Amino acid sequence: MKVLLISDIHSNWEAWQAVQAATAAESPDEVWNSGDLTGYGPDPALCVDVFRSMANARLVLGNHDRVVSKLESPIGFNPHAIVAAFKNLAKLNQEQCSWLAGLPRQLVVKEGILICHGSPVDADEYLLTAQVTLPSFAFMKEWGIRLAFFGHTHVPSFFVYGDDGDLVADQDPLTNQWFNLDLSGGKSYLINPGSVGQPRDGDSRSAYAILELKGEKGRFCFHRVPYQIQVCQEKMRREKFPDILVNRLSIGY
Numbered sequence: 001m002k003v004l005l006i007s008d009i010h011s012n013w014e015a016w017q018a019v020q021a022a023t024a025a026e027s028p029d030e031v032w033n034s035g036d037l038t039g040y041g042p043d044p045a046l047c048v049d050v051f052r053s054m055a056n057a058r059l060v061l062g063n064h065d066r067v068v069s070k071l072e073s074p075i076g077f078n079p080h081a082i083v084a085a086f087k088n089l090a091k092l093n094q095e096q097c098s099w100l101a102g103l104p105r106q107l108v109v110k111e112g113i114l115i116c117h118g119s120p121v122d123a124d125e126y127l128l129t130a131q132v133t134l135p136s137f138a139f140m141k142e143w144g145i146r147l148a149f150f151g152h153t154h155v156p157s158f159f160v161y162g163d164d165g166d167l168v169a170d171q172d173p174l175t176n177q178w179f180n181l182d183l184s185g186g187k188s189y190l191i192n193p194g195s196v197g198q199p200r201d202g203d204s205r206s207a208y209a210i211l212e213l214k215g216e217k218g219r220f221c222f223h224r225v226p227y228q229i230q231v232c233q234e235k236m237r238r239e240k241f242p243d244i245l246v247n248r249l250s251i252g253y
């Protein structure tokens with residue numbers, strides 16, 4: 001099967017449209033989305049509606065989605081994120097809000113394969129270094145998870161836990177390069193495809209990944225695609241989103 005891996009669209013319709021166009025020819029069987037469909041950007045309703053109607057999409061709640069769907073207050077959010085979250089919240093009708101609130105916090109999409117937002121052990125955790133992934137790998141081993149996809153950091157990442165039980169490899173998430181996966185041995189993998197709608201690795205292009213699975217073997221590849229950043233920024237300026245959130249899209253941070 002072929003899967004489009006995405007995360008952190010953050011109400012950026014133009015970015016999602018670019019990823020969809022770039023991957024249409026691949027005809028992915030499923031779309032696995034690690035959360036934060038909403039927050040930060042100007043188009044939460046369009047993003048919610050498109051994923052509500054997508055029969056092959058599997059997705060989980062992100063921390064912004066929890067606030068935008070009124071499940072939680074924005075504790076721990078910076079002031080700009082709070083302003084954007086409340087603007088998002090005001091744009092969703094009751095039906096859209098309930099659908100978002102009903103998403104699972106994490107999801108086993110296939111036997112031994114999990115999608116989550118922050119990490120397999122904590123939806124709000126930032127997995128930015130190999131060091132902090134250790135508890136997640138311990139959890140994965142305990143629960144028989146060989147492959148976990150996460151988001152939240154907005155940085156493409158790839159961590160491997162080795163056969164011997166304690167070796168952590170922190171692999172360079174090079175774009176357009178296939179990485180092999182073997183789910184039959186002792187290895188476990190944690191992969192973040194990066195952010196569609198608000199990349200934070202210094203590259204303003206939308207990030208996504210393609211996964212191919214055949215039995216217990218597989219491979220995946222990170223990709224980037226440019227999108228119409230100015231169109232999204234114009235909407236945000238018109239609707240008085242905080243300048244810092246508008247400008248960061250240009251620099252990919």
Ligand SMILES: [Fe+2]
Pocket residue numbers: 008010036062064152153154
């Ligand atoms: Fe996010």
